[in-house]
Amino acid sequence: MSLLEIADLSVTYASRAGAIRAVRHVGLRLERGMTLGLVGESGCGKSTLGKAVLGILPRGTTLEGSIVFDGTDLACAEEAVMRKYRGRNLSLIFQDPLTRLDPLMNVRDHFLELIRAHEPDVKEADALDRARRVLMAVRISPDRMRQYPHEFSGGMRQRIMIALALVFHPSVLIADEPTTSLDVIVEAQILELLQSIKREYDMGVLLITHNLGLVAEYADEMAVMYAGHIVELGRVDRVFAEPLHPYTKALLESVIDLDTTKLRSIPGQPPDLLNPPSGCPFHPRCPSALPECPAAFPATTRPREDREVACYLYP
Amino acid sequence: MATAAISMVRRSSLARMFHLFWGQSRTVAGVLVWIGFAIVLAFIIMAIFAPWLAPYDPNRSIERFATPPSAAHPFGTTPLGQDVLSRVIWGARIPLAVVAIASVISLSLGAPLGLVSGFYGGYLDRFLVLIMDSIYAFPGLLLAVVVAAVIGQGVLNVSLVIALVYIPTYFRVIRNHVVAVKEELFVEASDALALPRTTVVGRYILPSVAQSIPVIFSVSAADAILTQAGLSFLGLGLPVDVPDWGLDVARAVERGFQTNWWSAVFPGLMIIILTTALAFISEGLNDILNPLLRRREAR
Amino acid sequence: MSRAAGSLRAYIIQRLILTVPMVFILLTLVFYFLRAAPGDPVSAILGERNPELGDLLRQQLGLNEPLHVQYFDYLRRVFTGDMGNSIFTGRPVAEDIGRRLPATVELAIASMFVAAFVGVILGVVSATHRDRPADIISRLIAAVLYNTPIFWFGIMMQLIFAVRLGWFDVGGRLDARLSLPPSVTGLYTVDSLVAGDIRVFFDAVAHLVLPATTLGLVLSGFFARMVRANMLQTLQSDYVEAAEARGVRPFTVFYRHALKNAMVPVATTMGLTFAILFSGAILTESVFSWPGMGSYVADAIDARDYPALQGAVVYYAIIIVVISVLIDIVNAWLDPRIRY
Numbered sequence: 014m015s016l017l018e019i020a021d022l023s024v025t026y027a028s029r030a031g032a033i034r035a036v037r038h039v040g041l042r043l044e045r046g047m048t049l050g051l052v053g054e055s056g057c058g059k060s061t062l063g064k065a066v067l068g069i070l071p072r073g074t075t076l077e078g079s080i081v082f083d084g085t086d087l088a089c090a091e092e093a094v095m096r097k098y099r100g101r102n103l104s105l106i107f108q109d110p111l112t113r114l115d116p117l118m119n120v121r122d123h124f125l126e127l128i129r130a131h132e133p134d135v136k137e138a139d140a141l142d143r144a145r146r147v148l149m150a151v152r153i154s155p156d157r158m159r160q161y162p163h164e165f166s167g168g169m170r171q172r173i174m175i176a177l178a179l180v181f182h183p184s185v186l187i188a189d190e191p192t193t194s195l196d197v198i199v200e201a202q203i204l205e206l207l208q209s210i211k212r213e214y215d216m217g218v219l220l221i222t223h224n225l226g227l228v229a230e231y232a233d234e235m236a237v238m239y240a241g242h243i244v245e246l247g248r249v250d251r252v253f254a255e256p257l258h259p260y261t262k263a264l265l266e267s268v269i270d271l272d273t274t275k276l277r278s279i280p281g282q283p284p285d286l287l288n289p290p291s292g293c294p295f296h297p298r299c300p301s302a303l304p305e306c307p308a309a310f311p312a313t314t315r316p317r318e319d320r321e322v323a324c325y326l327y328p
Numbered sequence: 329m330a331t332a333a334i335s336m337v338r339r340s341s342l343a344r345m346f347h348l349f350w351g352q353s354r355t356v357a358g359v360l361v362w363i364g365f366a367i368v369l370a371f372i373i374m375a376i377f378a379p380w381l382a383p384y385d386p387n388r389s390i391e392r393f394a395t396p397p398s399a400a401h402p403f404g405t406t407p408l409g410q411d412v413l414s415r416v417i418w419g420a421r422i423p424l425a426v427v428a429i430a431s432v433i434s435l436s437l438g439a440p441l442g443l444v445s446g447f448y449g450g451y452l453d454r455f456l457v458l459i460m461d462s463i464y465a466f467p468g469l470l471l472a473v474v475v476a477a478v479i480g481q482g483v484l485n486v487s488l489v490i491a492l493v494y495i496p497t498y499f500r501v502i503r504n505h506v507v508a509v510k511e512e513l514f515v516e517a518s519d520a521l522a523l524p525r526t527t528v529v530g531r532y533i534l535p536s537v538a539q540s541i542p543v544i545f546s547v548s549a550a551d552a553i554l555t556q557a558g559l560s561f562l563g564l565g566l567p568v569d570v571p572d573w574g575l576d577v578a579r580a581v582e583r584g585f586q587t588n589w590w591s592a593v594f595p596g597l598m599i600i601i602l603t604t605a606l607a608f609i610s611e612g613l614n615d616i617l618n619p620l621l622r623r624r625e626a627r
Numbered sequence: 628m629s630r631a632a633g634s635l636r637a638y639i640i641q642r643l644i645l646t647v648p649m650v651f652i653l654l655t656l657v658f659y660f661l662r663a664a665p666g667d668p669v670s671a672i673l674g675e676r677n678p679e680l681g682d683l684l685r686q687q688l689g690l691n692e693p694l695h696v697q698y699f700d701y702l703r704r705v706f707t708g709d710m711g712n713s714i715f716t717g718r719p720v721a722e723d724i725g726r727r728l729p730a731t732v733e734l735a736i737a738s739m740f741v742a743a744f745v746g747v748i749l750g751v752v753s754a755t756h757r758d759r760p761a762d763i764i765s766r767l768i769a770a771v772l773y774n775t776p777i778f779w780f781g782i783m784m785q786l787i788f789a790v791r792l793g794w795f796d797v798g799g800r801l802d803a804r805l806s807l808p809p810s811v812t813g814l815y816t817v818d819s820l821v822a823g824d825i826r827v828f829f830d831a832v833a834h835l836v837l838p839a840t841t842l843g844l845v846l847s848g849f850f851a852r853m854v855r856a857n858m859l860q861t862l863q864s865d866y867v868e869a870a871e872a873r874g875v876r877p878f879t880v881f882y883r884h885a886l887k888n889a890m891v892p893v894a895t896t897m898g899l900t901f902a903i904l905f906s907g908a909i910l911t912e913s914v915f916s917w918p919g920m921g922s923y924v925a926d927a928i929d930a931r932d933y934p935a936l937q938g939a940v941v942y943y944a945i946i947i948v949v950i951s952v953l954i955d956i957v958n959a960w961l962d963p964r965i966r967y
Contacts, residue, residue, distance in 0.1 A: 069871050100873035107872070112865035115884050117891075126883070130875045177873060356758055462649050462656075465951040466943070467903055469910070470924070474657075474940055477928045554776050558910055561778045562925060577779055581914075586790045596779030603774035611770070611852075 015081075016217040017043040017066070017185050022078035022088065023241075024058070024065050033286045035061040037241040038078070040313070043185060043217040048208075050232030050249065051221045052264070054283050058241040059221045060108075063187045066219075067105050068095040082185065101131050104178035108190035110171035114162035120148075120173060121158040127177055143180060151176045151206060168199035172206070179210060186211070187219045192227070204231050225268050229253060237261045240284040240294035242310060247320035257322045259299045293325070301326060357615035364546075364608030371602050375420035382414035386571045394588035404590035406576070407583035412591050416598055418571035422560075423602070426487045427552045431545060433491035438498025443537070445499070446506025457503070464496035472555050476564040486565055490555055494548045501544050505537050539617055546610035550603040557599050573599050639956050646952050653944035657937065658701050710938035713927075720938030723923065729813025730800060731919030734842065734912070735904035736814075737835045741843025742850055743897060747890075749847065750854025754862060754889075755881055765851065773848025781841040781914035788837060795837050798916035802830050838915040842908050846900060853896060857889035864888070895957055902950040906943045 024036035035058040043049050053059050064070050066080055068087060080087040083102065087095065099105075107113050114123060124144035128135055145155035151172040162170060171191060178186060188207065192200035208231060211218050220232055228235050228249060235252055237245040237260065245258040256262045263279045281298035284290060290297050296306035303325050305311075316327040374381060384390055389409035390401075397404040403412035441460075445453045463471070472489050479485045509532070559565045560574030568575075573595035580592035704710065710720035746769075753765040789797040801807065801815055805827050808818040815831035861867065862885045870880050905920075912921035920939060927935040 064872075067872050069868065096874045096876070098874070099871075100875075105872040107865065107869055109865060113869040115866045115870070115888070117887055118883075126870075126875060126879065127873050130873070130879065174869070356763070458645065458648060459652060461951065462652050462948075465947045466653075467906055467947075470906060470943060473909060473924065473928065474936070477936065550774055554774070557776050558778060561776075561910065562913070562928070564928070574776070574778075577776075577782065581782060586786070589786055592779070592782055592786075596776060596783070599776050599779065600771060600774060604770050607770045607774050611766070 015042045016045050017041075017219075018079075018081045019062075019066070020079045020081070022062070022065065022076070022080060024061050024070065024077075025075045026061075026071070027073040027075075028287075031287050034289065035241055035286055036065065038310075039238075039241075039243050041219075041236055041243065041246070043219055045184070045215050045217050046211065047234065048211065048218040048220055048232045050228035050235040051219060051238060052223060052225060052228055052235060053238035054223060056283060056286065057238050058286070059223075059238055060189050062238075063105055063189045063219065063221055066185075066187060067099055067103055068092075069099070069105075097131070100127060100178070100183075101181040102183050103185045103187070104181075104183040105187045105189065106171070106174050106178050106191050108193050110167055110174055111194070113174055114170060116162055119159050119161050123173075123177060124158075124180065127180060131181065144176075147176045147180050148173075150179070150210065168195050168203065171195060171199075171203055175203070175206065175210075179214070182214050184216055185219070186216050187221065189221045190223070191220075193222070193224075200227075207231070225264060237264070240289050241286065242294065242323060243313075243321075244295070244324065245320070245322050247317070251317070251320065255317075257316065257320065257327060258324050259301050259326070260295050263298075263300075293323075355616075357612040359612075360608045361612030361616070364605040364612065367601065367605035368609070371420050371605075372424060374417055375424050378418045378421060382411075382417040384411040384414045386410055386414040386418040387569055394583070394591060396588075397590055403594045404588070406579065406591045407588055408579075412576075412594055415571040415576055416573070416594050419573045419576060419595055419598065420602075422483065422566060422570060422572040423553050423556050423574075423599075426483060426490060426556050427549050429484075429487040430490035430494065430552055431549060433487065434494040434498050434548070435541070435545070437491070438495040439502050439541070441495075442499040442502030443506055443533075446503040447510070447533070449507075453503075456499070460496040460499045463492070464500060468493045468551065468555055469558050472559055473562065473564060476559055481564065481566055483566065486556060486559060489559070490552050493555060494552060497548050498544055501540055502537055505540050506533060509533050509536050543610055543613045543617065546606045546613065550606035550610070553599060553603050553606070642952055642955055646948050649948050649951075650945065653948065654702065654705060654941065655698075657940045657944060658698055705941055710941065711934035713932055713935040713938075716935075720935050723935065724920065724938060724942055727918060727920050727923050730917060731905060731908075731912070731921065733800075733814040733816065733835065734838055734908065734917060734919060735901060737839035738842040738846065738904060738908075739897065739901050741839055742846035742900070745844060745847035746850025747854055747886075747893075749851035750858060751881070751886060753851065753855040754858035754885075757859065766855070769848040769851035769855075771848070772844050773852070775845060776910075777841065777845050777908070778910040778914050780845060781838070781911055784837050784841050785914070795833055798834075798914070800831065800834050800918060801827070802834075805830055838911050838917055841915075842904075842911045849900075850893065850897065853893050854889060857893055858885055861885040861889040895954065898957075899950065899954050902946070902953075905950075906946055 019039060019041040022036055022039045023034065026033040026035055037058075039062060041049065041051075051059050051062065061070070065076060066082075066087060068090070070076070076088050078088060082098070085094065087098070090098075118126070121141065121144070125137065125140055128140040128143065132140075141158075144158065148155050148158070153169060153172055153176065157165075162173075165173065175191075186207075191207070192203050195203065204227060207218065207220075210216070220227065222228060232249050234247065235249045236243050237252075237258065239260050245252065245256070245261045252261065253265065256265050260279075263277075266277050267279065269276070279298055284294045290307065292305075292307040292309050293299075293311055296302045299306065305325050311323050311325045311328075313321050313323045314327050315321055387410060390411055391405045391409035393405075393409060394407045395401060395405045395409075401411050401413065403416060405411055406415065441456060445456045472493050475492060476486065476489045479489060556565065557572075557574030557577075560572050561578045563578065565575060566572055576595040577592045580588055708721050710724075712718060713720050713723055716723060749765045749769050753762045753769075756762045756765075785797050789795045796802065808815060808822045808824055808827055811818045811821050816828060816835065819825075819827040819831055862881075864885075867880055867884050870884055871877075908919075909921040909925055911917065912919050913925045916922065920942070924936065924939050926932070927939060
């Protein structure tokens with residue numbers, strides 16, 4: 014059985030302007046020791062997916078489908094059950110480390126709060142011991158535990174966030190754009206760190222990013238997301254070698270490397286999740302659009318071994 | 329980046345503002361504003377039509393002393409035998425008149441000064457800010473009391489006093505708003521397009537600044553009514569016996585309110601209702617026009 | 628701190644320098660209003676009855692000198708602390724103020740306790756139940772409290788609790804039959820504890836209850852609004868979401884993260900309000916016959932006691948300038964975007 018199995022998940026936000034369908038009929042599977050890269054443009058619903066798994070979506074959001082973890086369907090679990098999982102079996106690291114720590118609390122307090130939230134009777138000495146160990150694993154000196162967030166750089170704060178996420182050795186780690194606001198060198202360090210920890214703790218990692226380079230380097234499998242739908246899913250090396258969905262192709266073509274002479278972008282505008290195009294939402298911008306595309310979203314097929322695509326080109 | 333700046337330009341038109349407000353009518357904030365508006369309107373009507381609405385002449389002594397609420401006098405009578413209900417109805421005139429006059433004066437002096445000060449900056453700005461801050465720092469009632477003690481009584485005098493208290497408020501908010509808007513991207517963008525200064529002010533800065541005026545007005549109006557009532561209570565407001573809520577409370581206290589609580593309670597309740605209605609308006613408007621308080625929209 | 632310490636120090640110095648013109652402007656305004664404005668203080672006191680006495684009084688008060696001489700004389704005297712003698716009490720105004728000040732301070736402290744306590748509770752209830760009935764009711768209570776005329780509220784408190792129920796005295800600081808505790812701070816509550824006189828202590832507290840509750844409740848409406856607004860913002864912060872994602876209980880999230888961070892700007896405002904209370908709550912002190920700076924001003928106006936009024940206002944002006952400078956400095960320290 015998979016570590017985390019998401020089936021037919023749809024997430025809809027209620028906003029003043031109307032219903033925003035951020036995630037539509039998404040199916041994903043995460044295994045132990047695997048890094049699944051989830052790629053897509055900003056605003057395509059990737060972050061929403063991550064938050065949906067942890068159940069921390071704002072009030073008024075509707076969830077349909079199932080998220081099965083450890084035999085429990087998280088999509089309809091009780092809040093008390095979810096709280097036990099959060100931070101302990103399932104962890105989420107966010108994108109902007111600069112604002113993710115309480116400015117009025119030092120690192121030591123952050124750890125104590127977290128550990129006590131899940132183990133209220135723990136002794137302070139034990140808790141601090143565990144905190145120190147995990148801080149060392151992310152290469153932050155435990156001597157700095159009494160310092161405040163503003164005394165650390167962005168990269169270090171992200172490492173503190175990772176440490177907090179790992180205290181209880183979760184089986185699933187969701188990293189939502191963990192390095193987007195950091196410079197390239199720090200980015201490499203953090204991702205290497207995540208890789209080694211994944212191996213050490215035998216976790217499944219869902220790496221949410223818009224950076225294809227990271228996916229190529231660090232992910233085993235990848236899922237491509239557009240307007241809330243998963244349009245392609247498969248092993249990273251195979252997808253890169255032979256992208257099937259037109260959107261995936263366009264994405265890969267737009268990546269710049271040393272041989273690039275001409276910039277290629279995808280024509281048109283990113284879809285408005287309030288009022289997405291009908292049928293397959295990519296059809297207005299798709300170079301291979303077919304007449305049936307606007308009618309209904311295509312079913313997911315398996316034109317290759319270990320590959321899923323949702324496109325009328327591969328019926 | 330450019331698209332954001334341009335859409336901000338479009339959003340700054342007054343038409344958009346009204347459209348936004350209309351769309352909010354059914355939210356909590358919108359309802360609040362409508363209720364407040366209705367109540368204030370009711371008070372204004374009550375004040376204007378007082379001669380027809382009041383059952384008795386408010387200054388005439390009908391009874392010989394204070395009588396408790398009864399069928400003939402639903403709010404009882406004052407120690408001088410005047411009908412409290414009539415006095416309460418007529419009593420709306422002075423506060424509303426004073427606050428209206430004072431607000432007009434404050435707005436016409438404070439707002440243009442704020443605009444000029446914020447827009448041109450420099451030494452003029454520093455000088456004005458210094459003066460306004462000095463006056464603003466003074467607690468409103470205290471300032472009003474001191475100036476009123478010297479100027480003397482009368483509707484116009486009281487209006488001037490209260491106007492003085494709120495000029496710095498209008499000035500400050502407008503000036504700070506202008507300074508903030510000046511730094512906004514779309515003004516820079518319009519500079520890049522070489523639009524003449526007056527267009528910049530008229531089309532972009534004014535509508536944006538104008539949005540804050542109703543909020544300032546409703547907040548300072550509520551405060552002004554309380555200040556005016558306080559002045560009257562202390563005997564600094566108007567010549568004796570013009571019906572006025574604050575004054576009536578003071579009169580009731582003078583004659584020992586233990587035995588005529590009704591002549592103090594009802595005028596006070598009126599003040600509370602009117603000022604709370606104004607507070608509804610200001611809070612509702614603030615909720616609607618201030619996007620920071622909006623719930624986090626989906627990302 | 629990423630900001631250069633030098634720029635903060637420069638700002639402080641700049642701000643302090645600006646206090647000088649501010650004080651002068653205020654003093655000048657006070658002078659203008661009380662001396663140069665229409666209305667002769669002497670005839671206000673004596674009427675037209677006694678012209679010789681009137682002239683004598685004018686001579687004594689220096690009202691016959693040319694205006695600019697009066698002005699400089701006035702400035703000189705302010706800086707030496709000589710505010711003249713009160714027409715009403717005959718004592719030096721500076722001395723009167725010294726005696727009245729502790730009463731105002733005591734009331735200010737007690738009121739702030741009430742205001743902060745009630746205000747924070749109302750604000751938190753509102754913010755954590757946004758747009759639900761509890762929020763609407765709290766906001767309504769806060770709005771009504773804030774918009775109630777203080778003098779009327781005080782009178783109602785007196786009516787209900789002093790007259791009808793008889794729990795408290797109608798006014799004053801202490802029962803007339805009790806003796807004052809030896810003066811250490813001038814605050815009866817503190818002094819009586821220091822002297823070990825429990826009976827006086829309880830009586831002093833009992834006399835504080837009504838006026839402090841009146842003033843405190845009205846202020847609490849204002850604080851409740853602030854707390855609500857700030858907390859709504861902090862509840863949306865990134866660190867709150869991150870704490871939630873770690874499985875921290877909602878209760879802890881609300882209080883340890885959201886409220887604590889929300890209180891930072893509120894605390895500044897509370898400090899400012901507290902300092903403003905130092906200038907005396909005119910209406911509350913009048914209603915409860917509380918012998919502080921507020922009722923001093925009210926009495927001075929009634930008695931046309933211009934030296935007293937002038938002295939009190941000069942005192943306020945100085946306090947206010949000091950307070951506003953301190954607030955500006957604290958604000959600049961906390962928020963690097965605010966500069967002149």
